[in-house]
Amino acid sequence: MKNLPILRSICLILLSAPLLTAQDRAGDLPSAFDLRTVGGVTPIKRQQGGTCWAHGTMAAIESNLLVSGVWKKIGDGDVPSLSEYHLDWWNGFNQHKNNDHPDAIKDRTGLNVHFGGDYRVSAAYISRGDGVVGVPLTDKKAIVMPALGIALDPSSYRVALGHIDPRYQRYYVRDIEWFTIGDNLENIDAIKRRVISQGAVGTAMAVNKGLMAKDFVHYQPLQHTSKPNHAIAIVGWDDDKVSADPDKKLPKPGCWLIKNSWGVERGDKGYYWISYYDKVCCRDPEMGAVSFRNVESMKYSHVYYHDYHGWRDTMKDVAKAFNLFTASANHRLSSLSFYTAADDVRYTAKIYSRFEKGELQGLRATKSGTIQRAGFHTVDLDAAVDVKKGETFIICLELSRGGQAFDRTSEIEVLLQPKGKAKQPAGPKGPNGGPIVISKANPGESFYHDGTAWRDLYEHRFDNPKWATFDKTANFCMKALIAK
Template sequence: MKKSVLKATLCTLLSTLIALPASVVSFSAESSNPEILFELKTDKNGFQYLEENADIKADKLKADNNLLKAVYLPAKYNLADNNFVSKVKNQNPYGTCWAFSTLASLESTLIKSGNADSSVDLSEKHLIWFNYNGADSSTDKSLYAGNDSFLSGGYSPFLLGGSMYMASSTLMRRYGAADESKAPYEFSSGTELDSSLKNEADIYLKNAAFLPETVSFTIDDYGSVTYQELFDSNTVASSIKEIKENIYTKGAVAASYYCSDSMTGSTSNDKYWNNTYKSYYFNAKLSGANNFKSPNHGITLVGWDDSFSKNNFTTTPPNDGAWIVKNSWGSNWGNNGYFYLSYYDLSFYEPVLFEAENAKYKSDGTTKHEYENIYQYDGIGFGDAQIYDYGKDTYKSANFFTARGNEKLEAISVTSFYNNCTVNYEVYKNLTSDINPTLGTLVAKGSKSFVNKGYYTIPLSAPVELSEGEKYAVVINICFASGGQDYSILACETQYGSYTSIEVNDNESSYYEKGKWQKIDSSLSIHGCKIGNATVKAYTNDFEQPLYGDVNGDGVLTVADSTLIQKYCAEIITFTDEQLAIADINKSGKIDISDATAIQRIAAGIK
């Protein structure tokens, strides 16, 4: 019996050397013997795929394209023609294409937004090293997520390959992106980097959108990939259109495909390569796991040409049209480092847009970031698994933070590797419990839906003021619908195998399940998965705390301020918006005589 497949949320490792056999699974927690909804498996060739229960698959394989904005798309477009891409680089001598394609996309979105020019050069070496060496010893675990890390298993990170999922998790943690000058891609002094460089970041990743696929994979009952084919023509056309829209409006898109030599770029024995037209089309519908060719090389889509003839390939695809692709094999390869890839390539895999924050890039560490401060406990995203259950409100999760200074909470970020999710969030202050955040005061709430899986930053509708040392909590609920059934995600880290490591401490996170809030500590396990911190980050900017009660604006609290408040309460005078914002000195939520009394006591030196 054949089963349907939703392609792996954790990308096939883009290296011919070693396939990292990390498990990424998703369980239904309905019973003590849960039905496995999704499970990442590895076939004989090292290709990782996410197997899905057939009766809930249909509307999870493609995005709701009705939500897409209409964008005019020309028949041919190339970001490079407008200098919206960085230079062609060379990954030699290592299988590090995943980092090159990731950062090429990030660089392009920086350039396209006007926040950098085409000379921008981000460090692949920095991303690669600290992806696998992520443990951080800071006392404040909310700075860089403690000892969380992807693990290399004793191998060199430069020999392991990687994935778009890993890259997005590491960059969202703010390990990079660093300028190339801080960790050049050269190895005369070895591959290791000093740990002091870990937190270097000259630009931050804001969103990582995992765009819709064009190819479906089939597996047998033994977990071997036996067949790959294009989705139906409408789905393929819709996926191509959405990828184009992202390139046209935001910048280059990272992706991967199969090639015979993923490291050196040798094409002499590659029967799918057309050297005359510098084009590639993999068309093999192979039978049997031993014949399957898995995606093994990261690339960057910088444009397209709808009229590129199907006759320009060694074998003929179904129709005309090709992606214009920037490679990482140097400018002497292909057409000055570029080539054409058929829209209908049967190994095309995991297109991802890496979108930079809206900040002017500076390579010297002085970038004025969109959000200066981060609060987080998750360093590897969801880790090895995402756990689901029936019902929209079955699961919620929360992180508890303490403000490091006088700051304004302005945004949060979340991760979901499921399409068409809705994120509901709440922010609480005046906390009275380190388990149930909702016993505090609700100060902000909102909702945001996303067509594609990935990492997303969500600005709050209004900033929340935080005083130094003040505790606050961020609660999230992530839900989706499929086959007429509502589901919710346990938005927490998990550790399922030996290729990730997570650290969780008391009073950092809690989760809600079926009506009850419960603490998360190092002993919590659900269905064989170690459960870690909630996967929600908070972003703040510093601000000068106003002098509450100083309604006359002279910089000190005196009886004159108390008198003005008394006159306001007696409706003798009115206050400006600025005065209203600072008159409630005791923060009771209203301006009354008790505020005037509090000022009199302070002016008199009475505590």
């Protein structure tokens, strides 16, 4: 699929030599590896429309369920088949549904359904608890062709499947982490170890006929101008792989094994290779390598949040921030989620009861630790905190570096969208010509500490005058997860 929106306003701070997690450092690496040989991939699918980003996401999540052994314990069937089109319809960034802006269809703001998305869109959808879902196969909806190795998503492409349905199997991704390979491949081993230990890793490429060799080896030189336009999944590697095509020489040996979403009749039964030295794959800061790990059955009944669209920007100079919520029922708060914009971040999260006279009061719980990789993270409290209907509760988060992630009305460069006018959103455009996705905020929801006092983020004025019209739309990315 050729469409990937890349949000350039977000900067990840990735260290060349971060602290390594157990998954990143354990064991010697083989010169070649293939998840297919260990039962770590699901069948090739054939996407419809511009949904490669959803297929890249689900390929990685399905693989994690297999590699971690979770699917063997809880799965219904031989392999998971998660719904790309539930993500496609219900991600909240398109004109079909935006809870922050119910008039998205009327004023044509947001992305067109089936033509736009990226791994940050996926992360926002996952973090809200809207997905991931497995949709039961039925004779009416399933399009499964085992003889061709094709398993089209059983949910509908042309007509939206239901948002919430008790028949769905629901899953939650606890951690979504962004990697880059580094200018000199200094982080390549960390990516390889994630593939072995956590399954397929999402990434991107620039599809261009002139870049693919006859033996299905892709390489985009650094000087080539094509931008990322297709999302895929890494399922292995071969350090000695080269192309036999005399017209497509690689700078050096070494390629990633790629799972695509164009059916088994494309490439080598749906797979192909991308050089380690490709301009986009594992190098683009927004499209990664992106690891979806610690996938589990959904164990939360409710998620409190103000950041409907997740991580859209970062206040790099803010270390302390909080979100204030009012309980809609008697709930037991068991876990928290948030983003880190840098590697190797020490965090301290505290739960308070109220905010009065400029001070946080009524400390209920504290949780601290270190996050090794930039991205989305879920942490469990040492003991659950009970809140009663109508009571306020506060998540206060202090981060050692990178700043605080926040949501706001944002422009998205929809590089995954076809250039034809019929596919482009017809609504208002941002300063760079991209479609606008509207976020909503209210006074008294998110606060940051400026070194002297707590300030309401709703009243913050962003420095860039081009974004002035997007003031009063920001909220910090902190969520409270309620145990079932």
